[in-house]
Amino acid sequence: MSRQSVIQILLIAAVLASAWRLLVGTGQRTMAVRRLGLLLLLGLVVYSIIDPSNTWTNLARALGVGRGADLILYGLAVAFFGFVVTTFKRFRAMETRYTRLARRIALDEATPPSRRVRAAQDRSGRGIPTGTPDTLTGDVPPSPSVKAADAD
The missing domain is CATH 1.20.1280 (Monooxygenase)
Known part of the structure; x- marks a missing residue:
């Protein structure tokens, strides 16, 4: 060698x-x-x-x-x-x-579906049946942490 x-x-x-x-x-x-x-x-x-x-x-x-x-x-x-x-x-x-952290934060800050339905019902003054597209597209204000993240 x-x-x-x-x-x-x-x-x-x-x-x-x-x-x-x-x-x-x-x-x-x-x-x-x-x-x-x-x-x-x-x-x-x-x-x-x-x-x-x-x-x-x-x-x-x-x-x-x-x-x-x-x-x-x-x-x-x-x-x-x-x-x-x-x-x-x-x-x-x-x-x-x-x-993993981003996913955890997104899950922690997500609004539960039941709260979205109630918020949509309160705004319209009439009951919206669960499961319609209106429940998913309601104008729900973002959480404070999302506003703070958008400010950066």
């Missing part, structure tokens, strides 16, 4: 791990792995600051990459892909929460 294929296998494995993360739910284990990865990266950065001349070049040569700058570029590409996947999952979860 050549040295070039070692880095290719490692990079492909890292990309596949990020893609797999897209499909797997989040949990305590995922958070722990993420924190350990960040601590490892922090340690590598500190070490490379202490010994900047050979750290990345030696590591790149050991992995079969020509220069340390190329290795850093590959690492940043994989890290960026991981960031994109994580951000996508976070926004997807937030979007789901907002949708």
Whole structure:
């Protein structure tokens, strides 16, 4: 196995791990792995600051990459892909929460059908049978929270 294929296998494995993360739910284990990865990266950065001349070049040569700058570029590409996947999952979860919240608020503020019928009967002075289109299109004033939301 050549040295070039070692880095290719490692990079492909890292990309596949990020893609797999897209499909797997989040949990305590995922958070722990993420924190350990960040601590490892922090340690590598500190070490490379202490010994900047050979750290990345030696590591790149050991992995079969020509220069340390190329290795850093590959690492940043994989890290960026991981960031994109994580951000996508976070926004997807937030979007789901907002949708559920909007539905809950709409249900909480909806006027019950029986109150709409009574309001329509009171305005017209005559009884309107339940289930006619008039009961659904009556002029019912919006609740205060709807007015406040429209003012924004």
